[in-house]
Amino acid sequence: MNLQNKTHGPVDPPLDCPACPRLVELREELKATHPDWHNAPVISFTSEKPRLLVIGLAPGMKGANCTGRPFTGDYAGDLLYKTMLDYGFAEGTYLARPDDGLQLRDAMITNAVRCLPPQNKPTGAEIKTCRPYLLSTLAANPSIRAVLALGRIAHETFLTALELKRSAFPFAHCAEHNLPDHGTTLFDSYHCSRYNTNTGRLTEDMFRSVFDKIRNKIP
C-alpha cells in the first residue's frame, strides 16, 4: 500500500491510552465491575504479511473488550471467523476465546476505534482520534491488497485515512472500489452484527458474496 509519504507512529495504542476521555471512563467502570475482562484498547490480530485487512467499527462489550482479540466472543465474530475459515483466511478452530489456537492466514483484523464505545457508537471525535493507529497499521503493512470495511464507519474511516473523497467511493454492500494509487481494493459489507443478521439486513450468503469477490481479487 502506497503510504510512503505518510508519517506514522505505533500501529497499536498503549493499553492505557488516555486520548478519549469518554472511552477511558467506560473502561475504568468496567474494570471495577468486570476485573477479569480485557477492558483496554484491542490490538490487531494478524498473520505475517497480510494481503487482506478487515476493518470493524469498535470492540463489542462482551466480545473483544472482554477477550482482548478482535471479534472474539460475540456473534459478529462467529460469522466473521466462520467465513474467514471457509475462505482460507484463517486456520484452526474458532472457539470464541483468544487461546483457541486460531491463526489468521494472509489476513489481519482491526477496528477503526480500538476501545469500547458506549452503545457501540463512537463519536466523530473518537473516530478521528483513533485514526492514526489505522493509518500506521496500513503504512506498516505494505502487503495489504484488499481491505474489507465492515459497515459505513469503517469504510469512511479508511477513505479518510487515505485522504480520499467519500463522495467518490460511496458505501454499498458488496461494493468494490479499486484504488490503484494505493495498490489496493476496498470492499464493503454491512457489519456482521447480530442486529444486522437478525433483521435480515445481512444474510450469510450476502456476506459470502463479499468474500467471493475478495478471493477473486486475491486468489
Ligand code: SF4
Ligand atoms: S479509542 Fe483509540 S485513541 Fe481513543 S483511547 Fe482508545 S486507543 Fe486511544
